[in-house]
Amino acid sequence: MEIVIIRRMSLYNPDTIAAIATPPGEGGVGIVRISGPAVWPIADALFLPMDKTPVSAREHGTFAYGKVVEADGREIDTGLALVMRAPKSYTCEDVVEIQGHGGAVGMRRILRRALEAGARMAEPGEFTKRAFLNGRIDLVQAEGIFDLIRARSDRAAAAALEQMEGKLSRQFDAIYDAFMEVAANLETTLDFVEDELPDDVFSGIAVLLDRTFRTLDELLDTWDEGRLLREGARVVILGRPNAGKSTLLNALLGFDRAIVSSTAGTTRDTIEEGFVLDGIPLRIIDTAGLRQTDCEIEAEGIRRAEAHSLEAHVSIYLIDASQPLHEEDRLRLEKFDPGRSIIVLNKVDLGHAFPIPDHASCVVEASLISGDGIRELKQAMALTLEKGADLAAPPHAVISERHRHLLIQAHAEARQARAFLNENVEENAVLAAEHLRSALELLGQVTGRVYHEELLENIFSRFCIGK
Structure with missing residues (x-):
């Protein structure tokens, strides 16, 4: 009796496809990839090797130096043609890669010539999709x-x-x-x-x-680790005006990204920057100071700060330790999720005006103007993130x-x-x-033992066209 029905749909398109395989813009080398059953006549039509041996007559894994030409023989570029014969190529099909001088115009001209010679434009991820359909890789790979x-x-x-x-x-x-x-x-x-x-x-x-x-x-x-590696973690910096939020952002990044001023309300919108901590990409978000205000612009910044705090993987709340604990700080601390929050007592070099809150689970004392406490804060951030992923373990597939x-x-x-x-x-x-x-x-x-067209579309449509 059959155990499970494996649905195999015939989704392979026998067309010969072509696309630019290198990023747009200027570069030393640009590549146009051509794959499919008609690759040899197309390659012979657009690439003329200097040694006169056609691309179609060359062995797998060899290069030819020559010219890329228009249909009338006019030269487009000089470069290399890499020959890959089935099934030893990425797609398991016959493949030729034309390597020319990098640059948007030159690559477009070579691609246009390949399309004129009989190829069609590849869809996003179609080269990798063919590698899957031809059995070279599975969907997870x-x-x-x-x-x-x-x-x-x-x-x-x-x-x-x-x-x-x-x-x-x-x-x-x-x-x-x-x-x-x-x-x-x-x-x-x-x-x-x-x-x-x-x-x-x-x-x-x-x-x-x-x-x-x-x-x-x-x-x-x-899964938690996979989500962090693929999407990154959102870290939001919160606190009242002049607590040191912008100073902290600059200290974490290692350069002056945010304007630091003693004037309250300097930061009115969120400022976001990328940062990598123990192999995990982070998005550090500096926010407007939390306080009551009649300014509509500042109020909108505060609203955005509070919205970011709800979505953050880690919330860092700064308090000026040299001043008595403000009632607004006290109320916000009582609502914090201890599992994903870090309290930073800043300006401790000026003294402690209040004891460390009893309910605080993770507190870092710092003097951000001099950089004291940054190393301890990074350790606290890593420990908070480790609740969803073992960052000390060697990198592994997730x-x-x-x-x-x-x-x-x-x-x-x-x-x-x-x-x-x-x-x-x-x-x-x-x-x-x-x-x-x-x-x-x-x-x-x-x-991919079981697959259907919608599943493949969802996966491969995210790829770039040349992959």
Whole structure:
């Protein structure tokens, strides 16, 4: 009996595609990539090697030096043609890359010539989509390529590289194979009379299911770290006017980004800058001073500050420790979430005008004008972020929101199967098997064992055209 239906839709388009594979703008080298069944006549039409040997007659992995020419023979550029023959190319198709001098005009002219010679413009991510459809990579590896391109820190790049090389895919495959084994064992029991089954058959099925649940939970636990690596963390700096918020922003960044003034209300809008802490990309947001005001512009800045605080992964609240604790500070501190908040007592070099609040879970004493306390604040920020990710662990592949969504559903289906087996294993074996089929189909969508056009569109449309 069939365990799970794998839906394979014929989504491969046999056209030969072309696109500029390098970023727009000036550069030393620009590349136009051409892939598909008609690549050889197209390459021979637009590229004339100096040694007169056509591109189509060259071996895999070789370069030819020559000229890119128009249909009438006029020269467009000089450069190299890299030959990659199927199935040893990125797309598993015949591929030629024309490498010319970098520059927007030159690259557009070469691309236009390739299109005139018979190629069509590639869609976003179509080269990688073909690599998937031709079996070179699975969907998880394709997403790893996307994450590597967009990585904003060394740690994010290292995690994406692991995913691209298949480590995460192997973990998903192991879970899929385990569920497949359980489903197959359940299906087998349906063909036997109850008295003919060995006593340990169903107990063995339960043990394997429970072991797989642990692996599933371990994968789901990597989601917080994956979210931080891919999206970054939002850190908002809050406090009353003149508490030192802009000074703190400049100290964290290492340069003067925000205007620092003793005049209250200098910062009226939010100021955002990127910053990397222990491999996690952060978005540091300096905000307007929190106070009652009649100024509409300043009031709007305060409203935005409060809105950012609700969305932040970490809130840093600054207090001028040299002055008595303001009633507004006291009220705000009582409402803070201790799990994602850090209190910075600034200007401690001028003395303590009040004791450290008893309910404060994370307090850093600082003198930001001299830089004292910055190192301790960074450590506190890392510890707060570590509640969702182990930043001390070596970089490793982590799941995305798409993976998490499918894993949670697969987990629920498998749990339902386990519940049926706990109630009455002989009577509920068919129902348990049905839920395992659903779990298998969901897991199949993670790596692409099961896929459909909408799924591929959602994944590959995010890529740039040349990838």
